[in-house]
Amino acid sequence: MMNSDDWLLRVEDLSVHFRTPRGVVQAVDHVSFEVKPKETLALVGETGCGKSVTARSIMKLVPEPPGEYASGAVLLRNLKTGAVTDMLSAPMDQVRATRGDRIAMIFQDPGKALNPSLTIGRQLAEVFGEHRAAMLLTQAGIDPEKGPIGSGSIASQRAGVLRRNFFHLTRRGHSRAIRAAVDDAVMSALSDTGIPNPRKVMSSYPHELSGGMKQRVMIAQALACDPDLLIADEPTTALDVTIQARILDLINDMQQRRGTAILYITHDLSLVRQFADRLAVMYAGRIVESGPALEVLKSPQHPYTQGLLAAIPRAGTPRGKLAAIAGSVPQLIDPPAQCHFSSRCTWCAEACTSHIPKLIHMPGDRDVACLRFEQADSIGVDPSDMPSHVASAEVVS
Amino acid sequence: MQVKQYLIRRLALLPLIMLGVSVIVFTLTRFTGSPVGIYATPNMTPDEVAALEERYGLDEPIPVQYAYWLGGLLRGDLGWSGVSVAPVTDVIGLKMAATLELALFAALVAIIGGIALGTIAGVRRNKAPDHAARFFSILGASTPTFWFGLLLLIPFYLWLDWFPLGRSTPEIFDSIGHPTGLYTVDAAISLNPTAIWDSIRHIILPAVVLGFGSMAIIVRMMRSSMVETMSEEYVDAARAKGLPEKLVIKRHARRNALVPTATVIGLSFGFLLQGAVAVELIFRWPGLGQWVTGAILSGDQATIMAYVLVTSLIFMLVNLAVDIAYAYLDRRVVLGS
Numbered sequence: 001m002m003n004s005d006d007w008l009l010r011v012e013d014l015s016v017h018f019r020t021p022r023g024v025v026q027a028v029d030h031v032s033f034e035v036k037p038k039e040t041l042a043l044v045g046e047t048g049c050g051k052s053v054t055a056r057s058i059m060k061l062v063p064e065p066p067g068e069y070a071s072g073a074v075l076l077r078n079l080k081t082g083a084v085t086d087m088l089s090a091p092m093d094q095v096r097a098t099r100g101d102r103i104a105m106i107f108q109d110p111g112k113a114l115n116p117s118l119t120i121g122r123q124l125a126e127v128f129g130e131h132r133a134a135m136l137l138t139q140a141g142i143d144p145e146k147g148p149i150g151s152g153s154i155a156s157q158r159a160g161v162l163r164r165n166f167f168h169l170t171r172r173g174h175s176r177a178i179r180a181a182v183d184d185a186v187m188s189a190l191s192d193t194g195i196p197n198p199r200k201v202m203s204s205y206p207h208e209l210s211g212g213m214k215q216r217v218m219i220a221q222a223l224a225c226d227p228d229l230l231i232a233d234e235p236t237t238a239l240d241v242t243i244q245a246r247i248l249d250l251i252n253d254m255q256q257r258r259g260t261a262i263l264y265i266t267h268d269l270s271l272v273r274q275f276a277d278r279l280a281v282m283y284a285g286r287i288v289e290s291g292p293a294l295e296v297l298k299s300p301q302h303p304y305t306q307g308l309l310a311a312i313p314r315a316g317t318p319r320g321k322l323a324a325i326a327g328s329v330p331q332l333i334d335p336p337a338q339c340h341f342s343s344r345c346t347w348c349a350e351a352c353t354s355h356i357p358k359l360i361h362m363p364g365d366r367d368v369a370c371l372r373f374e375q376a377d378s379i380g381v382d383p384s385d386m387p388s389h390v391a392s393a394e395v396v397s
Numbered sequence: 398m399q400v401k402q403y404l405i406r407r408l409a410l411l412p413l414i415m416l417g418v419s420v421i422v423f424t425l426t427r428f429t430g431s432p433v434g435i436y437a438t439p440n441m442t443p444d445e446v447a448a449l450e451e452r453y454g455l456d457e458p459i460p461v462q463y464a465y466w467l468g469g470l471l472r473g474d475l476g477w478s479g480v481s482v483a484p485v486t487d488v489i490g491l492k493m494a495a496t497l498e499l500a501l502f503a504a505l506v507a508i509i510g511g512i513a514l515g516t517i518a519g520v521r522r523n524k525a526p527d528h529a530a531r532f533f534s535i536l537g538a539s540t541p542t543f544w545f546g547l548l549l550l551i552p553f554y555l556w557l558d559w560f561p562l563g564r565s566t567p568e569i570f571d572s573i574g575h576p577t578g579l580y581t582v583d584a585a586i587s588l589n590p591t592a593i594w595d596s597i598r599h600i601i602l603p604a605v606v607l608g609f610g611s612m613a614i615i616v617r618m619m620r621s622s623m624v625e626t627m628s629e630e631y632v633d634a635a636r637a638k639g640l641p642e643k644l645v646i647k648r649h650a651r652r653n654a655l656v657p658t659a660t661v662i663g664l665s666f667g668f669l670l671q672g673a674v675a676v677e678l679i680f681r682w683p684g685l686g687q688w689v690t691g692a693i694l695s696g697d698q699a700t701i702m703a704y705v706l707v708t709s710l711i712f713m714l715v716n717l718a719v720d721i722a723y724a725y726l727d728r729r730v731v732l733g734s
Binding site for chain 1: 629630631633634635636637638639640641648649652653656726727728729
């Protein structure tokens with residue numbers, strides 16, 4: 001699977017550390033996964049497991065300092081040319097050109113992710129101004145090579161010229177045409193997400209819109225430039241339950257129409273069941289299990305995934321205490337070299353507290369990081385110290 | 398529309414507030430004693446003084462005296478200024494223009510410097526520029542104006558003689574017209590390079606000294622609100638759109654950080670008017686501060702009352718302007734509710 005050429009995003013051995021006064025927090029620890037074109041991958045885990053940091057690393061949005069990309073690469077493949085960019089080592093100009101254009105992001109709380117002092121129209125116009133300057137100039141009937149100020153033809157220079165035109169320049173004859181082109185682009189982006197009366201929404205400020213409407217605006221903004229990959233960081237957590245389904249349907253619908261790959265960051269397993277092609281489970285900064293979503297949900301192999309699924313309350317079961325995984329998430333400041341889940345795991349054996357389990361490839365395009373699936377001799381421990389393998393035989397089907 | 402209505406309502410309230418101010422000013426000033434002192438000479442007999450008091454109506458009950466004074470005020474007669482040896486209304490315009498000019502330039506120094514330094518400090522938090530800005534602002538907030546003024550006067554006036562004292566060189570000042578009363582503006586209008594240079598040379602030092610303290614307050618406020626807005630999600634969202642960091646800071650973080658800073662700016666204008674008293678004395682700036690100092694020392698009550706009335710009017714107008722700026726900066730603010 002890793003050798004196939006049909007991939008869009010490949011995160012390889014990514015580690016992200018945070019320097020804090022109490023020590024180095026290893027928020028993301030040697031994480032690898034890939035996203036294929038048009039695919040939906042769900043990154044699942046509890047709060048603080050590193051899934052949001054992983055998502056932000058893909059756009060190189062982790063603040064440095066205190067954050068630090070300790071190892072790895074985030075490779076993004078251009079589907080047309082096949083050229084590969086490493087977001088972590090590419091020059092900042094290239095990273096910026098990618099953000100919002102080829103990778104876009106929807107944030108958890110649309111009320112916080114929209115600037116309260118700018119109109120919706122202006123916030124969307126920024127995306128077009130940054131990435132679609134030449135196209136808009138052409139639409140406005142201006143030769144982008146000889147832009148309004150007419151100097152350079154380099155894209156970034158044009159963007160600069162255009163930006164000035166969008167927001168500050170009113171006396172030039174061109175500005176009206178450019179404004180009209182921008183307004184058209186913004187309007188069509190808004191109406192694409194099913195926003196009624198886009199003209200009115202354009203001139204509104206975020207606080208004048210409802211939560212669901214704001215998330216629609218965020219989606220419109222994210223999909224404005226038709227990105228190859230959309231990162232949705234818990235896109236419905238901050239919304240009313242009644243609106244959640246509609247927003248997810250909208251994202252799904254946009255994906256079907258445009259063929260965008262989606263990376264969901266979530267802890268909502270029903271979302272995973274409904275929309276995800278593949279699933280990766282994160283625990284304490286590492287991926288512990290991944291594979292086709294429905295398969296993993298049907299027969300989870302890692303004890304953490306099993307615990308997570310068992311914790312879902314179901315209708316029909318008798319009332320009483322909800323199931324939970326015993327113990328709590330370990331501290332990620334200078335963690336010992338052991339399986340992070342060992343302290344909460346019912347299978348835990350001697351070897352689990354001295355070895356970090358690697359992701360083992362398993363039949364059915366699945367991967368699990370648990371010593372139960374490793375050979376005792378390959379990691380050099382006494383077989384009697386290994387966790388029992390008995391239960392897993394029945395689970396693997 | 399909304400702004401216009403709000404403005405009209407606030408301006409309509411202004412006379413009422415001023416009426417209240419006038420009552421307080423008059424009563425408090427009368428507590429300090431009879432104003433007859435400036436008319437009397439030391440060798441007058443008590444009978445002569447009493448005759449004087451009777452002549453000016455000072456033997457009447459206080460409310461009646463207030464009514465006289467208020468009547469004069471409404472007719473545009475603020476009484477006789479003993480220190481200026483002229484009617485208050487004849488002098489106050491000139492004095493006010495001088496102080497207003499000084500305060501405006503000081504405000505310019507404080508606002509531009511404060512916002513710029515505060516922004517840098519907030520963005521580069523806990524780095525060298527931040528430490529420098531914070532040190533600077535503590536210095537500014539804790540340095541007395543008069544002392545800082547002298548500190549600058551000694552090298553720049555005494556040793557180097559770069560900047561002169563006073564507001565202007567009289568011959569140059571008289572050589573141009575004064576449509577606005579603000580020397581720098583009038584000089585700019587007259588397009589007379591000598592006058593422009595003269596006005597700038599005179600105002601730089603006092604404006605810097607007066608603005609320094611207010612700038613310190615603005616730096617601190619701006620820094621902390623920048624730190625706050627820089628960690629807002631919409632700033633990350635702006636980065637995720639691919640905007641250059643400069644734009645992210647300017648359009649997304651700084652714009653929102655200006656909202657709480659605007660309030661501080663309005664309040665600091667009060668400090669400027671207050672600080673102007675010391676600065677005008679040190680730099681021999683012929684404004685309200687110098688004028689009222691003389692009046693206080695000689696018990697010139699008409700001048701003192703006029704001064705308080707005028708400064709409170711200025712302060713109220715500035716804060717009205719800030720309220721409107723506030724609504725412009727923060728779209729969630731609904732004026733008048």
